Amino acid sequence: MDRLIVKGGQQLSGEIKISGAKNAALPILVSSLLSPHACILDNVPDVGDVKTMYQLLSVFGTTTTWDSNRLQIKTESLKNNEAPYELVSTMRASVLVLGPLVARGGEAIVPLPGGCSIGSRPVNLHIDGLRALGAEVHIQHGSIHVKAKRLKGAQISMQPSSVTGTENLMMAAVLAKGVTVIDNAAREPEVAELASFLVKRGARIQGYGTATITIEGVEALNDREQHHRIMGDRIEAGTYLIAGAITQGDVTVHLTSPELLDNLCTILHAAGAKISKKNESIRVKMNQRASSVNVTTGPCPKFPTDLQPQMSSLLSLANGVSLVTETVFENRLTHISELCRMGANITIKGNQAKITGTDKLSGAPVMASDLRGGTALIIAGLAAEGETAISRVYHVDRGYECIEDKLNTLGANVHRVKDNNA
Ligand code: EPZ
Numbered sequence: 001m002d003r004l005i006v007k008g009g010q011q012l013s014g015e016i017k018i019s020g021a022k023n024a025a026l027p028i029l030v031s032s033l034l035s036p037h038a039c040i041l042d043n044v045p046d047v048g049d050v051k052t053m054y055q056l057l058s059v060f061g062t063t064t065t066w067d068s069n070r071l072q073i074k075t076e077s078l079k080n081n082e083a084p085y086e087l088v089s090t091m092r093a094s095v096l097v098l099g100p101l102v103a104r105g106g107e108a109i110v111p112l113p114g115g116c117s118i119g120s121r122p123v124n125l126h127i128d129g130l131r132a133l134g135a136e137v138h139i140q141h142g143s144i145h146v147k148a149k150r151l152k153g154a155q156i157s158m159q160p161s162s163v164t165g166t167e168n169l170m171m172a173a174v175l176a177k178g179v180t181v182i183d184n185a186a187r188e189p190e191v192a193e194l195a196s197f198l199v200k201r202g203a204r205i206q207g208y209g210t211a212t213i214t215i216e217g218v219e220a221l222n223d224r225e226q227h228h229r230i231m232g233d234r235i236e237a238g239t240y241l242i243a244g245a246i247t248q249g250d251v252t253v254h255l256t257s258p259e260l261l262d263n264l265c266t267i268l269h270a271a272g273a274k275i276s277k278k279n280e281s282i283r284v285k286m287n288q289r290a291s292s293v294n295v296t297t298g299p300c301p302k303f304p305t306d307l308q309p310q311m312s313s314l315l316s317l318a319n320g321v322s323l324v325t326e327t328v329f330e331n332r333l334t335h336i337s338e339l340c341r342m343g344a345n346i347t348i349k350g351n352q353a354k355i356t357g358t359d360k361l362s363g364a365p366v367m368a369s370d371l372r373g374g375t376a377l378i379i380a381g382l383a384a385e386g387e388t389a390i391s392r393v394y395h396v397d398r399g400y401e402c403i404e405d406k407l408n409t410l411g412a413n414v415h416r417v418k419d420n421n422a
Pocket of ligand 1: 023026092093119120121122123124125126127159160161162163164165186188305306328329330371372399
């Protein structure tokens with residue numbers, strides 16, 4: 001397993017282009033199951049989870065042609081409706097195939113994705129929603145079996161709002177008979193991106209981006225070959241802005257819409273950063289040590305849970321005490337113990353980390369346990385004294401394209417040690 005070696009102390013400055021959003025690309029790839037016609041997707045991030053997804057889709061008969069961030073994808077006909085455990089167990093987003101498979105082919109068998117290091121990650125909302133749409137669903141031998149001649153429109157209410165739950169049920173409802181209303185739908189921008197892509201393909205969806213999405217089922221999507229450019233990854237962008245801030249540098253990220261990071265910019269501004277936004281970029285300049293600030297995560301439009309670990313690293317070096325409260329996942333503070341090994345002064349009580357900023361962190365060998373927690377350790381290493389070796393970097397490679405190259409473009413000193421025995 002590869003390791004990243006980060007030599008701390010460099011001030012990051014410069015500009016980087018943000019890749020396409022992993023969490024928008026994944027459901028859009030899955031939506032190709034809904035129709036026999038090809039889609040050409042640009043700005044698809046070349047990351048581990050996308051590779052796993054098109055490997056999974058190929059099991060159902062989907063064909064893909066990959067050409068440097070352009071993906072041509074088509075499912076002319078369904079060859080299979082059972083997802084293999086060995087792929088599903090490595091990527092929770094695999095559960096997204098349930099809705100489209102049963103909407104197009106009438107049946108789907110998907111192993112329960114199981115939990116991961118950040119939480120138990122239940123899928124009851126996906127299952128309850130499919131039942132509401134008239135599917136027969138039962139769990140047998142660790143798999144979810146779903147059957148329906150044709151799904152029927154329904155009124156669905158989500159509690160809590162689930163991103164992939166909303167996406168799964170929206171895709172299922174697109175070909176259902178009648179109208180479906182999803183209340184307390186997730187408002188993350190990636191959900192709206194999927195909806196707008198489906199509308200381009202002939203689906204009838206309204207209200208996406210709000211808490212109530214209405215889908216009027218159609219017999220079939222249109223037969224046009226659909227082109228689409230995946231939106232920029234707001235979480236990747238936020239990660240690099242926080243990396244710039246912790247090194248008291250000056251970083252600009254070029255992505256699609258700066259307002260996707262309004263909540264992060266508010267927090268960074270409160271921590272003392274100078275923020276400037278143009279139509280497609282955000283610049284963060286930090287001239288002094290960050291000031292402490294309290295952060296509470298929540299579903300969009302609250303502070304994104306996917307930026308909480310990275311923010312915790314920045315606040316480890318802030319002046320004062322910060323409270324970081326994680327309300328979305330029950331175990332998304334695992335990076336804290338590794339930060340403490342680097343000299344951070346953090347205590348955890350339930351889902352809240354009390355971070356008493358120290359004036360230095362020291363480099364150390366640390367281990368990534370999940371995607372965003374891994375980037376939190378890299379960010380801490382950028383500002384730590386000496387060298388930080390982050391192991392199990394495959395977690396980070398699932399969602400970040402060429403992370404060491406992008407950081408080094410900004411003046412960091414990061415290199416990858418490949419573990420050839422892996
Ligand atoms: C999506 O996961 C993202 N993944 C996650 O990004 C992100 O952290 C999360 O949304 C929250 O924004 C993708 O889009 C592929 P949820 P998802 O269902 O959909 C509870 C990353 O780092 N819940 O919105 O799995 C759940 O326990 C990843 O890129 C149920 O109770 O998250 C959690 O408390 C990590 N029952 C809350 O909802 C369900 O059936 C939100 O989870 C489903 C979820």
